Amino acid sequence: MTDIEGLVANAGGPRPTTHWRLEHLKITRRAGAIARFHTLRVRPQSIAEHCYGVVEIILAIREVPGHALLVAALRHDVYEIFTGDTPAPAKWAHAPLRDALDGFEEELNAVHQLIPALEERDALLLKWADMAELVLFACEERKAGNHHARELLDNGWRALKKFPIHTGDALGVATVSDFIYQEVQLWTK
Numbered sequence: 051m052t053d054i055e056g057l058v059a060n061a062g063g064p065r066p067t068t069h070w071r072l073e074h075l076k077i078t079r080r081a082g083a084i085a086r087f088h089t090l091r092v093r094p095q096s097i098a099e100h101c102y103g104v105v106e107i108i109l110a111i112r113e114v115p116g117h118a119l120l121v122a123a124l125r126h127d128v129y130e131i132f133t134g135d136t137p138a139p140a141k142w143a144h145a146p147l148r149d150a151l152d153g154f155e156e157e158l159n160a161v162h163q164l165i166p167a168l169e170e171r172d173a174l175l176l177k178w179a180d181m182a183e184l185v186l187f188a189c190e191e192r193k194a195g196n197h198h199a200r201e202l203l204d205n206g207w208r209a210l211k212k213f214p215i216h217t218g219d220a221l222g223v224a225t226v227s228d229f230i231y232q233e234v235q236l237w238t239k
Contacts (some may be wrong), residue, residue, distance in 0.1 A: 074164060081128040086135045090200035092191045097127045097135075103183040108175060111222030118166040122176055125164050129155045139205065171216040178223060179212045187232055192237035207234050 082098030105123045108115050127135075133151055141148035159165050168176065185206040191199030212229070215223045 065190045074162070077131065077162060077164065078125060078127065078128055081125075081131045084127070084130045084135060087137075087202070088135060089137050090202060091201065092188075092196055093194075095187055097130060100183055100187070101125070101127060103186065104176070107182050107186075107226060110226050111175065111179070111219055116172065119170055119172040119176065122165050122168055122172070123179065126176060126180060128164050129158045129162075132158060138209075171218060173213055174216050175219050175223075178210070178215055180211045181206060181213060182226065182230055185210055189230075189233040189237050194224060203234065204233040 082096060082101075085094045086097060086098045086100055088093060101124050104126070105120060108119065109125055112119075133154060136140055137146070141151065151194055185203065188199045188203035192203060207230075210227075
């Protein structure tokens with residue numbers, strides 16, 4: 051019995067078949083190649099690169115994050131293989147679009163079960179780390195001389211400052227926020 055089979059068996063859930071696990075692998079491998087920011091004049095960033103950055107931010111905040119949080123961080127954009135990377139400003143400006151995409155991703159997850167359910171604290175941290183990674187990406191673009199990343203950086207930083215965070219993560223988030231703030235200050239002058 052593999053580690054995954056043991057975890058599922060011990061959780062009382064159905065034992066995943068080899069076919070099911072291979073379907074997950076196929077979907078997640080394809081999703082990693084999806085390009086982000088296709089409507090902006092910035093270098094392409096794959097979902098795989100982005101998700102790796104999100105995991106690293108979470109690890110900078112929590113020394114030992116839970117398994118579900120790490121899996122969700124690695125796969126939080128996986129369903130973009132079906133929807134594409136819809137720009138956040140479009141979702142912010144048009145609630146029906148956001149709601150339709152969120153509903154479709156929930157339907158996909160009910161079928162494929164690639165993203166585990168998270169407790170509120172973990173869900174808040176994942177959303178924060180997702181936006182923090184965008185801000186760091188935009189800072190890197192500005193460092194490379196890309197002035198087109200200014201709007202991305204400004205919008206991301208403004209959004210990040212508004213995100214609620216669980217008090218249990220406040221110290222770690224404050225430390226990472228200070229690092230991000232220093233980076234933002236260098237590239238927004």
